[in-house]
Amino acid sequence: MYCNVADLIQTPFKWGGRDKSGMDCQGLFLEVMRRFGKNILDELPKNYSSHQIARCITMKIISGEWQKQEIPAPGDAVALAIDPMLPNSVQHLGVYLGEGKFIHILEGTKVIISRIDDRYYSRKIKGFFRWNG
Template sequence: MKKTIIAIVGALAVFTSGAGSVYADQPKLTASVNEVVGTPYKWGGTTTDGFDCSGFILHIFKQFDVKLPRTSKTQANTGEKVEKDDLRPGDLVFFNTDGKGISHAGIYVGDGNFAHSSSSKGVRISGLSDSYYKKRYVTARRVVSEQVYKSMMNSIH
C-alpha cells in the first residue's frame, strides 16, 4: 500500500508540474545541453539532426554568441589553458581517443562531468573520472569571458 501511494504521489507531481518547468531554475548552459542530449552522432554534424564532438560544442556556444574554430584540434588552441582542478562549467575539455593527439572534445558541466557527442551514443553526459576518459584526458581551455560565463550560469525562469 505504501509503495502504491508513493507511486501515485510521484505520478501526480510529474503530471501537474507542467512542461514549462522542465528547465526552470537550471543554468542556461545546462538547459541548452539538456535540450540536445540524445541527439545522434553524425561525423561533420553541426545541427540537431546529428553532431560530431566539435559540432556539438559549436551548437551550444553559438547560443551564447561565442565563435569557435570548427575542429577539436583547433578548439584546443583557443582561449586559455585551465588546470583540471580549476574547471568550471563552460570550459572545454579535450581527449586523445585515437592515439594521434586531440581527437575528442566536450563541455565541462560541473561535478566532474562533461557533455559531448559520443561516436557510439550521441550527445550525452559522461564523467571525467570514467576510466575511458580519465586515461585519455589531455587538456582544458577556458574560451568564454566572465560576462558570457555569467550569462551561461543565469537560471531560466
C-alpha cells in the same frame, strides 16, 4: 553558470551535423559553447581528421585564444585524446557542465554526459581550456 543541454541528450551522431537531427563533436561543441554565451566561430575544419583538430586546437592555445585551466569551470572545453594511435594529441572535444560532468558525442553514438573522473575518460583528458574571445 548554468547551461541547459537536456534537449541535446540522445541526439544521434552525424558527420558535419550541426542541429538536433544529428551532430558531430564539433557541432555539439559549438552549440553548447553558444548556449554558454561564447560565440566561437566555426574555425575547425569542416571535414576534419584527428590531425587537423589537434593542429587547430594547438594553434589556438599558442595564440592565447584558449588558456589551460587546472580546475574546470562550466563552459570550459574538455580536450581528449581518444585515438590510441595519437595518445598525446587532441582529437575530441566536449564541454564541461559542472559537478564533474561534460557533454560530448563520439562517432557511432549519441550525445551523452560523462564524468571527468570516469575510469575511461579520466585517462583520455588532455586538459581543460577557457576561451578568451
